[in-house]
Amino acid sequence: MQLTLDDTKNAKSDKPVFSRTNPFQAKVLKNINLNGTGSSKETRHVELSLKDSGLSYKPGDALGVIPSNDPELVAALISEMGWDEEAVVTVGKQGETMLLKEALTNYCEITLLTKKILQGAAAFTENEELQKLVLVENAAQLKEYCNGRDLLDMLREFGPWKATAQDIVSLLRKMTARLYSIASSITANPDEVHLTIGAVRYTAHGRDRKGVCSVLCAERVQEGDTLPVFVQANKHFFLPETLDKDIIMVGPGTGIAPFRSFIQELAVNKATGRSWLFFGDQHAASDFLYQGELEQYQRDGVLTKLDTAFSRDSDQKVYVQHKMLEHSKDLFEWIEKGAYFYVCGDKEHMAKDVNEALLTVIEKEGAMDRDAAEAYLKDMQQQGRYQRDVY
Template identity: 75%
Template sequence: MQLTVNKNEEDKKVPTTYSRTNPFPAKALKNVNLNGPGSSKETRHIELSLQGSGLSYNPGDALGIIPKNDPELVASLLQEMNWDENTVVTINKQGETLPLKEALTDFFEITLLSKKILQAAAELTENEELKSLVLIENAPQLKEYTNGRDLLDLLKDFGPWKATAQEVVSLLRKMTPRLYSIASSLAAHPGEVHLTIGAVRYNAHGRDRKGVCSVQVAERIQEGDTLPVFVQPNKHFHLPDTQEKDIIMVGPGTGIAPFRSFIEERAVNKAPGKSWLFFGDQHAASDFLYQDELEKYQKNGVLTKLDTAFSRDSAEKVYVQHKMLENSKELFEWLENGAYFYVCGDKQYMAKDVHNALLSVIEKEGSMTPEQAEAYLNDMKTQGRYQRDVY
């Protein structure tokens, strides 16, 4: 006998699994600027509801957001090419279609250029300058052109175009999710996830530029709006397995995010291990992110030590690595005692400077040669005691 199941009944039984390909629409509960008046930065603290999603995360994990492009940039593209926003375009190999404006807003990456895009675009114009730029011998110039420019630059610089909207969107790749270190502990905020996002704004090649996701969050997400999100586990960045272990955290600027989650988690669990945070930014008065919370944690002993470096508050610029060197004796004692060392934030400069400062501390306080200090640090890495989340 065949058992028939009512389709609706079946749907009720199978919970939806939210993921990168099926993100959860998380409602914004709070969205505030953490920077004070006079700051040159805008750092948003955003709280999202995960109620009903079944999603969970650990301190150290990231949250993926699938962003939308800036409506002003989309409008400029439509205007530049004199396109009808309702033209239907095919967006993928499966033959799915969307109206052009929606495709440019929700589906395609329009703020990044690549060598591949320019090479394909050269086939769609008679423009000699572009045809020359994509020649193999001009690879350095091509690389330089793609850096910091977007689709609007390409269309403005190398017309007249004989391309249809379909041909142009076929050059583009699908919008990639943006990943942000989670700034909360699920144990401290059940059913919620918090993020610390610095709004990216700069001027390049004669135009103001905006970070796709960071400025969407800063300018266009109000409380009550939703963002499509998923959890991205990070197996290489997490608290020690035992709560007795001491932790040293270096997180200037938005690098503070995962350490807020670490500290909250340890506060909830009343972890006996000591914790030491190095935080830095430009000005103490306007850029000390989460100052009240951190000082409260320090006062009630959850945070054993808090060292800050505000680079623009003194004649000599002071950064987190300088604070590490100032505290080298105690820092090395913590390491010798089995402390875990974490770094989060800027990969290009800060993480390298912190790495070199750490080597200096080990070399000096451990009376080691540079090679021995390097081996000591490699040993920490092998034990999972030196972890980095840099971007």
């Protein structure tokens, strides 16, 4: 293949290509809490600038954010071990050197424990409990120990340590990017990318825990700051090629994110297909994310149907799958006419319950037995008409 003059110019372009290994520093344009007073949740709507990044994305794609660790947790680790935060340590395969505080803040994963870390740490202590825990026959207990604990727990529980800061840093993995479904359409918001991030906070093993990236966004990232980001394409979650197809979207909680991107795309392209959104959360008054926008889209006819389930507003807990069953006749009619069905959100419970409800709808309205309903759903999946983005 011969290169034209233009191609050569592009190939030699001085513009950096931003990626997972070379993230773009995106400026924070907006960072607001979407939940109202009295909510037990905190969901951040974060708008980032992609100006001059050359980055683009499609509805359904994800944004990778490379976070930094909580300074309080870093300080607690350094204090626990009596380390010098300005000691120089070596990290990574390339043998990069940096100050200990910098390594623990921006380079190392310190909130996750693995079998490998505990096995490696056992060489630096005579603590009998740890020596026992890493034995092959105690694999189940070891796995159980790692669940919900972090590096600080391990260092507190299994000392005294005869390890240098370098010894411990060498056991740790490199910080991994956190992926979030993109909540905007680039066509509707040129040079911008929006995220919907639920702040993760919980107590386990006697200590308060915080999600590394979600609480960074909730507590420490201000408008004007930057976040290192890259775009992660999602080849298994996308709008139909032509926007005359009907779509059904099920996205409770932060699962709404990609569907905000879908709906913006439908609006800007004046799509002719119908769209139906099922959204759910705890309370209508405080947890109806993007309520004003969604209701406006419904008034404008961009969103054909909007059904909500607020689980804590009635004696019986009502979830999105209950709303699907309530509308089973219409739902099956849309599917029979070729509608695409999308689910985004919690993999553990919600996605399973929605799958179960979908099978029930197909069984009941299609007058099929369970095997036939499962075959019908499998066929939808093979046609790309049943897509899931679950985590």
